[in-house]
Amino acid sequence: MSDALLGADRRLEGPVRIVGTGLLGTSIGLALSERGVDVSLADASPASLALAVDYGAGRPAGEHDEPRLVVVCVPPDVTAAVVAAELAAHPSALVTDVASVKLAPLEQLRALGADLTRYLGSHPMAGRERGGAIAARADLFIGRPWVIAGHDGIGYRDGGPVEDLILDLGATPIEMTAEEHDRSVALVSHVPQVVSSLMAARLAEASDAAAGLAGQGVRDVTRVAASDPALWVQILGANAAPVHEALVALRTDLDGVIGALEQPTAPGARRAVAEALAAGNAGVARLPGKHGTRTQFAALVVMIDDRPGELGRLLVEIGEIGVNMEDLRLEHSPGAQIGLAEIAVLPEAEQRLSEELARRGWRIAGAWQ
Structure with missing residues (x-):
């Protein structure tokens, strides 16, 4: 986590109870613990x-804990049941959850007749391909959008601790x-997961030669x-409609391209x-762009x-030049003597960075396709 974030004034006061110690729950715990919560x-x-x-x-939860905020980080199919249990067990606490679907819970x-005056669902748009506490990071949420799913059963002021949590973790509510x-x-998340999985499935029977040609695209x-198939079965089922x-709209678009490629020289095919x-x-x-801005x-x-x-x-030399690196991608093919680093910067800094790096002996290639 950045020094600036660690040094910032803390908004959220504990105690905070986290139910579920997977990737998100452990990452939230790490970030809050670093802040002294x-x-x-x-x-x-x-x-x-224990992990x-x-x-x-x-720390392990105690029998007499009295949390001010409870964060439920469990799979979508049990989220509502766990939230209801936490609302009943901690009558003075605000309860939120981080499930990737919000309407079903x-x-x-x-x-269930739960006390919705103390419940406010939320969802951080952050994650990793690997799950569990072993993959957790205290900086997982920095600069990421975090949705607060308001409803008519709770007022803005009563839900304030959820926003405090989000801001303390460096996310954007x-x-x-x-x-x-x-x-x-x-x-922006669930359909891309399906498309990614289906495309990757086409690679399962690819020849070694074809797989060896794989690039960044x-x-x-x-x-x-x-990603974990069992978790995604739950997510897709909960947000099926x-x-x-x-996916139906995507299928229509795909059918149009397939039809054009069946007869690529037919009138209108190239245009399609x-x-x-x-x-x-x-x-x-x-x-x-970064941090949810519109910057390209x-x-x-x-x-x-x-x-x-x-x-x-x-x-180090990019830092010495005084240009802020907005993003970094790397590609290195097995056996290759060079790698490629794609450095994303603000457009107004591109020329200066290119000239300075070239002057220092770096070789600049074209943009990746």
């Missing part, structure tokens, strides 16, 4: 709980209804395909393919010799 941990698995405690995410809690959230994540498309709608690709250009231009970055591709310390030297 009293964090208690609970998990149905004693081994998972999170060993990593420093908090809210409706289930209403059906985004207010949405549960319905808006679920439709949004269907498009296919790696980008399939990166999230390594908006995911289905988006071109318009599909151009629509992709327009869509990707909508994606925000320029990219330099720097060739790096395959020697120890070369990447570190490049990053």
Whole structure:
């Protein structure tokens, strides 16, 4: 976690109880513990709980704990039941959850007659391909959007500790209804997971020669395909309607391209393919830059010799030049004597960085395709 964040005034006062010590729960615990918040941990698995405690995410929950905030970090299919139990067990605490669907738990809690005046669902748009406490990071949420799914059963002031939690962890709070959230994540998270998995499945029977040609493009498309299938079955089932709608629209687009490629010389075929690709250009231009801003970055591709310390030297020299690196991607093919580092910077810094790196002896390649 950055020194600036560690030094900032803490908004959230404990004690905080975290139920579920997987990736998100342990990461929240690590970040809060670094800030001096009293964090208690609970998990149905004693081994998972012990591991999170060993990593420093908090202490085991005690029988007489009186948390001010409870953060439920369990799979979607049990989220509502656990939230209801926590509301009943801690009548003075505000309870939130970090499940990746928001409407289903809210409706289930209403059906259970839970006290919704002390419940406010939320969802951090952060994660990793690997799960569990072993993959947790205190800086996992820095600069990431974190949705607060408000409802008519709780007032803004009563839900304040959830916003304090989000800000203390370095994330950016985004207010949405549960319905808006679920439709949004269907498009930007759940459907991409399906597409990534289906594309990666095509690689299972690829020849060794074909797999050896894989570059950054296919790696980008399939990166999230390594996610846990059991968890995603729950997520997709809980958000089935908006995911289905988006996949049907995607299927229509795909059918158009397939039809054009069946007869690529037919009148209008090339135009259909071109318009599909151009629509992709327009869509990707909508994606925000770092920290949720609308800034679009320029990219330099720097060739790096395959020697120890070369990447570190490049990053140090970028700092010496005084240019802020917004993002970094690396590609290195097995057996290659060089690697490629794509450095994302603000457009106005691109030329100066290129000239300065070239002057220092670095070789600048073109942008990746």
